[in-house]
């Protein structure tokens with residue numbers, strides 16, 4: 401089939417098959433050629449309660465017939481007000497200023513602009529952003545600048561701004577990370593504006609995990625030096641790591657928190673950057689020059705806000721936490737099952753996410769294995785999308801026992817097949 405569509409992260413020159421999905425329900429995708437596929441990566445980490453959840457469908461239907469879109473600069477509407485109000489049940493009390501945007505990348509860009517505005521509006525020269533090696537924060541220019549550099553952004557390197565990078569806190573070597581952070585923070589000549597991290601698990605960087613204690617210590621160091629602490633919870637938010645937000649496990653409150661993917665249950669685009677009172681207050685003034693200059697056409701779209709409100713309602717009404725606990729226990733059992741396999745290394749789990757590397761027979765990594773793995777899973781009607789030779793499962797919380805078993809079986813097959 402020839403199509404005019406240019407797909408994201410897709411090398412069309414490889415001539416790979418692009419399947420067409422016509423319908424979805426729960427954790428199942430239905431294709432136009434009659435296949436049923438288990439969505440084991442939540443349609444790229446966004447779906448939480450499963451596809452076409454009736455409460456979200458109905459919220460979208462009702463809202464779209466009532467108020468579909470309205471300018472948000474100087475205007476407001478009930479779905480946004482309700483969402484901002486109800487989010488306080490899920491967020492720490494101090495994160496009570498809610499700024500809307502449309503994607504994880506823009507939520508991150510907004511966070512960076514808030515951080516720089518915070519210092520600028522107080523007459524302080526702080527520009528440097530601190531980041532963690534292997535991080536991913538999105539694909540817009542600013543988000544790329546603060547993310548890992550490599551083949552994905554080589555062509556645009558000249559547009560990316562400089563950052564201060566701290567090493568990823570490898571298990572047992574966390575002190576190296578803390579020391580590097582402390583050195584940056586104490587730099588009087590170029591004091592940093594903020595540190596941004598993906599809390600507990602680095603997603604696109606390879607599902608690399610670190611401990612809540614490490615997260616807490618990084619925040620403590622930032623506090624000590626008045627460096628703003630930004631948590632990018634775009635992927636980790638809404639239950640992924642076992643708690644609604646990953647920061648909860650460290651008992652910390654960031655100054656700025658970004659959320660997107662699961663905010664609407666992963667149904668339609670909406671993002672929020674939540675800020676603390678000091679960040680908001682630095683922009684609050686009679687001086688128009690201190691306005692927070694950011695908007696997009698669809699800021700706080702009412703239909704998207706209605707979907708997010710339905711998501712919050714589902715968290716309140718349904719046993720979401722129990723579903724998450726169940727996946728966590730099943731992942732643990734499966735991890736134990738494959739742990740001894742000589743072809744498997746680096747098994748790790750963070751809440752509903754289970755990840756490991758597939759080795760080749762000689763024990764070397766072979767990152768070129770990625771496309772073969774993808775094909776192998778596709779043939780078994782499982783949607784998994786390994787990052788190189790890193791295989792991970794990130795299912796919607798509604799996934800059934802049978803579906804999860806099918807995913808585990810396909811993974812066991814791969815481990816044997818690629819041995």
Ligand SMILES: *Cc1c(COP(=O)(O)O)cnc(C)c1O
Pocket residue numbers: 502503504505506508536537538539598603604632633634635636660661
């Ligand atoms: C996906 C992701 C983003 C970007 O979100 P988009 O909605 O794809 O722009 C940012 N940060 C993290 C941690 C992510 O996983």
